[in-house]
Amino acid sequence: MSSVTLRQDYLRYVVLAGLTMFALLMLVPFVIVTMNALKSPAEYAGDGPLSLPDGLYLQGLIDFWNRVDYGQKLLNSLMISGAVAVLAVIVSMFNAYALGIGRVKGRMWLLIVFLLANTLPHEALVYPLYYLSKEVGLYDTRLAIVLIFVVIQTAFGTYLLSAVLSSFPREVLEAAQMDGAGRWQVLWRVVVPMTRPTLAVLMVFFFIWTWNEFFLPLIFLISNDNQTVPVALGVLQGQRLMDATMSSSSALLGILPAILFFLIFQRTLTRGVTAGAIK
Amino acid sequence: MTTGTTALPGVAASEPPSRRRPDAAPGGTARHSAGYFVYLVPGLVLFAVVIALPFAMNVWISLTNWQGVGSPEWTGLDNYRRLLADDAFWASFRHNAALIVAMAIVPTALGLLLAAALFDYIGKKFGNGTVAALRACFYLPQILPIAVAGVVWGWILNPTSGALNASLETVGLGSLTRDWLGDPDLALFTVMVIMVWVQLGFPVVIFMAGLQRVEPALYEAAEMDGATWMRRFWHITLPQIRPEIYVVLLWTTIAALKVFGPIYVLTRGGPGGATNVPAYYSYQNFFERTQVGYGAAIATVLTLLIVALSVVFLRIQRPAEEA
Structure with missing residues (x-):
């Protein structure tokens, strides 16, 4: 009896681990865009896209902001x-x-x-x-x-x-x-x-x-x-005029407002939807 | 949350408002009811100008040969005859079918499994916090404007400077690098994978909301009887959230038929038309080739297809809900 429960519990952890891996995979594009938007072009050329940025290099974001x-x-x-x-x-x-x-x-x-x-x-x-x-x-x-x-x-x-x-x-x-x-x-x-x-x-x-x-x-x-x-x-x-870090800057600038709205509106939505449900 | 919650009120509202009390305005007389008509005027006028008139014009244009300037020349059904013989047109519909798989069928099937696993397998043991965090991860791509999602992937998949190929080089798998969106044999499949990523969160959220309605006693009884998780999934979860499944399938299929933004941003229908879809093909005829009549014919066919599909879905859905 207890060994069955144990095995079931073990299975649950395996499923949880699998789902967590999958969920993190969904986030990879967001993470990789953010990491590389904060790198200088030289850093990107030297270390590639997978390394963490050395510091906060905001020039790419600023350049893109001004350019468009x-x-x-x-x-x-x-x-x-x-x-x-x-x-x-x-x-x-x-x-x-x-x-x-x-x-x-x-x-x-x-x-x-x-x-x-x-x-x-x-x-x-x-x-x-x-x-x-x-x-x-x-x-x-x-x-x-x-x-x-x-x-x-x-x-x-x-x-x-x-x-x-x-x-x-x-x-x-x-x-x-x-x-x-x-x-x-x-x-x-x-x-x-x-x-x-x-x-x-x-x-x-x-x-x-x-x-x-x-x-x-x-x-x-x-x-x-x-x-x-x-x-x-x-x-x-x-247009193929932009280098890799500037492209990721543009992507990040597109993502940020969406996430901001999501956070701000999350409250209105949850409240509104539940209010509707009770009615 | 954008498209997410919309379908829910749709389910709730699918019962026509009139059922409860036929034709009773407060006060109850026909005269009263007529007085309310004034409130429809702004909506109807706007609708006539922005939807009805342009759509009628589009149908009319589709029966002409027109470059967008000068006067259109009436050609009857010529554009439609040309469509039937146009390989590019049929190819665009085949690509659309592939995108229905990627945007409607795979996300719905995967979404059902994920929602059920999160709801009655993970949630029971690890609590709501874990479930909410995982759900948020699946949902995140849905909040992006589709054009921005395209920019994100366009950058990652760029053959020379993109992150995917550069990463493959870095970890010593240089032989796997591809021109993901530029190779005619690969581009459509790449777009499909991206669209699964974009769409998945929508069914997950809708189905998890739907599962809240299911009587917990049903699951408990099944568990008591020793039903396996698969059996409970098949015999309880699926039938109980059938209305949500219909709505999600309809909504995502229509979205797939209308797809334009990702194609524009990722591939412009290329390479060599390998990812062209009807919406983009009509855009090309309107604004790049100035074959306005032909573009209008494509758009009209697409409209008919979407309306027909909606009618069929609603027909199937009605009896299913009443059963």
Whole structure:
């Protein structure tokens, strides 16, 4: 009996060791990029990619930052993603208010139509959007990208919020109406405050999804001053002008904001998701 | 966490909102319901301008011969006939099938095993902290913008200065160095491995969240009866998180069909078209070859494929959930 338990325990440690090895393997690219972003070109040439850096050599990062005007790219990405997050949540809320609480006629069809915006490959929209934006003078502006992604993100937001609002407690709505509140007031004073955790989660998703987008920003933001972080890095990757340490610097500068958001938003997400689960 | 949690509300929301109380706006009358329609106006107008009109234009363009300037010349279904005979087009779909394996099938299968092992094998003995740390490691690649993931791997795999070949030299395995992304026989496989790395965290997180729902008593009873881990996995874990499996498969398959960023950053469809995919092929026709009509036809076919696939998945999923 006890020898069986012992053998089972032993097996558990073997499985744990295997999983840990696998998990560490997943991290290798992150580690190797970080190590080499902090080396001088001479050090990389001399010791190769596997050695630990001798000291903190930040010149590669600084050079890359200045060369691509990385501060501007960060600002562009922040402005675009922030604007999309806020606007898309507002439009989603309006849609969901009509579909989930207002229960307008044909809401299932409307929901399916909205979802199309999320399902269509962007390639099936890109050329007309490119053409139309040139016609109205919005080509190569951040505003064009904001408008497009507000619609694309709203699709998912409408879907999620309609489901949430359709189970919104009717008594609360009726009580507010008894007190003489109109639809507009009910929306802002009752519905929005009560769904705040879900709205926060949506906003986080929209921000990160928009930050990560590549294809449409690549087409629309062609001038250096308008480019987002992924576009700037992705376009540079094609050029063979950069040495190894500068390339790893560029990779590290792309990784850092993502990890930062992850850490900041982790709390909102866990809180929001559990709040949703309890409801 | 980006794509991670999205599918969960999807599962929760797949029951249509109307079931509980048909057509009752607060106040209950049709007049009230019509008053809410105003709130749909901004969403519908934006949708019409950014989605409906461009998509209709794209379908129309696909029926013409157009260089992007001047007026398009109506050619009917010519572009689609040309597609059928275009080897590069079929090759791009074969590569896409390979990427469905790498982005949907392998991560789902591997994710199931990992999630189950972490949840009811490792977690029970070593605690939640260990499990959370391991899960975070698997998930980390998912937080990167896909273009940045491409930059990371593009650098590691660079044949002359990249870390992988340099490492192989350093440890005396110089004979194994390859032009990982530049060798036509190897490039697609290399991209597949990278995409498994990118995608794996998504199913792991979704499946582990799904496993929280499973009644612990089920596992305890099975364990009492002496069921092996494999049997419990097969007879309890899999059926219990079937909704999550469907959602993950659908979501990742669509992502694989749409894949563009990694191809652009890693290989630009090359070498010699060895890693081209429909999304990238349509981009090439739009913006490099200015064969806009042909590019639009490729994009339309891709759209039809994705919509058809979504419908089929939802059809299968419905009865499965009701069963």
